Amino acid sequence: MKSHKLEDPFDISSLLFQSNEDDANATTRSCYYVGPVTITNTAAVSGRGLIATRDIAAGECLFVTPATVFARVETVYPRWVSRNSQPGTLEEISEQVLIEEMKSLISNKDEQATVGSFMTLMGASASNTTSLSIAQLLGRGSDEATTSFTINDISDNELLQIIRRNAFGPDFVTYLSIEQRWLDHNTYIPRRLLGLFPFAAMINHSCVPNAVRVFAGDTMIAHACDSIKTGQEIVWSYLPPTQPYPQRHATLRHQHGFVCQCRRCTNEAEFWNTPPASLSILTRDSWVRLCNRTLDDVCVQEARSATIRILEDVLQAKDITNETKHFIRVGFAEIYISYLNYALQLTKSVEVDHLDHLLQRICMPLHLSMAACNNASTEHLSILHVCYDLIGTIHSATKERHLTVNKLRFWTAQVQKACMVRYGNLGNDIESVRKAMQHTRAVLRNKDGFAQSTHGFI
Ligand SMILES: C[S@@+](CC[C@H](N)C(=O)[O-])C[C@H]1O[C@@H](n2cnc3c(N)ncnc32)[C@H](O)[C@@H]1O
Structure with missing residues (x-):
């Protein structure tokens, strides 16, 4: 799918408030925007990170990025229903589906940019010096990433490690609460379950974050939630901040x-x-x-x-x-x-x-x-x-x-x-x-x- 660069990140209302799920997902999956941020290899304690390229005010859009790959609710749900033959929690089934999606992209010659973004996520550590291009990390959003990548013999376990370290699960709800609702025969359908956003995966954690994210289907939209100075690191919270x-x-x-x-x-x-x-x-x-x-x-x-x-x-x-x-x-x-x-x-x-x-x-x-x-x-x-x-x-x-x-x-x-x-x-x-x-x-x-x-x- 050809990606579409958003020129005006401020008009995200059409992304957020579309009522028809299908239309919303079809539109948002192809949108991206990169604001006043860039990737650094030198974050002191936490490896690579994202930093501000100029002073940013609270409320400014930092980026909009579609999921490079995600576990569709339509694929996960039937497997969860028939889980007696193949045991697993909703979280494990979602991870398994995501692994399959990743493998399918890795074997596809037209998805080289996406494969490149997986490679980048494979070696996430403080000492990792993989050179990074934002376009590469945007996967499908990239017009520039033409280099040819190959990942040979990557195991399911390695893909799982990429997912556990970098993927984004459901927000506002937990896997357990979704399962509970499904067990109660509730027709609730979460808008998203699990997805990889390689560009967003460059952001390190802080319990005093200066950025927040919202989702429109499988597209992530990030804003500054505090003022951020040029060169300062963009950080957000990996867990609910309301825990002691x-x-x-x-x-x-x-x-x-x-x-x-x-x-x-x-x-x-x-x-x-x-x-x-x-x-x-x-x-x-x-x-x-x-x-x-x-x-x-x-x-x-x-x-x-x-x-x-x-x-x-x-x-x-x-x-x-x-x-x-x-x-x-x-x-x-x-x-x-x-x-x-x-x-x-x-x-x-x-x-x-x-x-x-x-x-x-x-x-x-x-x-x-x-x-x-x-x-x-x-x-x-x-x-x-x-x-x-x-x-x-x-x-x-x-x-x-x-x-x-x-x-x-x-x-x-x-x-x-x-x-x-x-x-x-x-x-x-x-x-x-x-x-x-x-x-x-x-x-x-x-x-x-x-x-x-x-x-x-x-
Ligand atoms: C989603 S990645 C963030 C990008 C990562 N720094 C990289 O180079 O790929 C999450 C990993 O970054 C590191 N990390 C993130 N926040 C950290 C923090 N506050 N202190 C130390 N390490 C951190 C941990 O290794 C964590 O598993």
């Missing part, structure tokens, strides 16, 4: 093979070396239970409330910088989100004053921490959705609307700001923000989240 330091540390070490030394981890390490005794109740099991967004249990909700109170007390008492407080609080965000979602479901029986208290005392610090640490991330948007619904409920329920209108304006502006960063210029006009909110509400929605969202203010 010990969990992030373990996942990065065991699943990605490195010890994270980003600013956030360095700052948090001291706190977590000797965590306050009052927080030590957080065993892994109780943690998972407190974060579970579908648990509508009064006792669990009280335990969440107590955890948040203890954490806020600890943060007030400890002699730590504001930045470190933001970092630590974001690590507890899953509990905050579950707590707020549950409170939102109870809005009919809960006093407006209490909701206002939640907005001031819980939502505001959490939002400020997310903005400082993982601005415009999925989780940040999730929190803003909840805040927006809370202020919507308060504004609708009060007789003195003149007193709440400024708060409504404030939270509307926060949603718009986050959308501008995540979706670029698209967030500039309110109609697109409305559409983006519909889009994110649909993808961020969980079984019980946002159940009360009946307000039409934005």
Whole structure:
């Protein structure tokens, strides 16, 4: 398929909001754009990386890239249904399908640019000096990559290593939750399961990212979520930022093979070396239970409330910088989100004053921490959705609307700001923000989240 270079990366609305899946995928798979970024071989601790070629403002588009190869839902689903004859989890079946797709491209003489991009990903390490061309990494998007590549005798296991280190799985949902929905005979169809984006695979990890990605079908769109200086490295998070330091540390070490030394981890390490005794109740099991967004249990909700109170007390008492407080609080965000979602479901029986208290005392610090640490991330948007619904409920329920209108304006502006960063210029006009909110509400929605969202203010 001939690729199509996007001249105006700002108009991504047609990529994001097309309703017909087939049309959307057909259009987006061939689009690409490379903004003010280039690849460096010299990132100090992490091998090759992407750097800014000029100063970049938050919200600028960094690149748009189609997946070079991906596991189609239509291919994976029937295999998952008949998995009794060929056992495997959804993740393993998706990996197997991707391996087959890669092998098919490798054997195709017309796919030399794609083969070149696989070769580049094979030797991903700090010492690797493979010379890189962006065109080559864009695979099908390349007009220049005419060199002939051969990969002889590459084993399935080597292809699997490329996938595990570089591929992008589903976003907003986990393989497990997709399987659960399919087991419940839910007709849910994820827009994507697993794909390789060799150009995006050059980006290293940080728990304080300066870039975010969104997907339009199998096309990835990346924006700066913070201002980035010329020569500074572009980094994003490989895992949900809303996990506490010990969990992030373990996942990065065991699943990605490195010890994270980003600013956030360095700052948090001291706190977590000797965590306050009052927080030590957080065993892994109780943690998972407190974060579970579908648990509508009064006792669990009280335990969440107590955890948040203890954490806020600890943060007030400890002699730590504001930045470190933001970092630590974001690590507890899953509990905050579950707590707020549950409170939102109870809005009919809960006093407006209490909701206002939640907005001031819980939502505001959490939002400020997310903005400082993982601005415009999925989780940040999730929190803003909840805040927006809370202020919507308060504004609708009060007789003195003149007193709440400024708060409504404030939270509307926060949603718009986050959308501008995540979706670029698209967030500039309110109609697109409305559409983006519909889009994110649909993808961020969980079984019980946002159940009360009946307000039409934005
Ligand atoms: C998707 S690749 C990123 C590009 C990679 N640096 C390369 O040269 O191909 C992921 C790998 O980069 C390295 N990496 C990424 N972020 C890192 C970090 N913060 N610290 C150390 N190594 C990192 C790890 O080896 C990881 O498995």
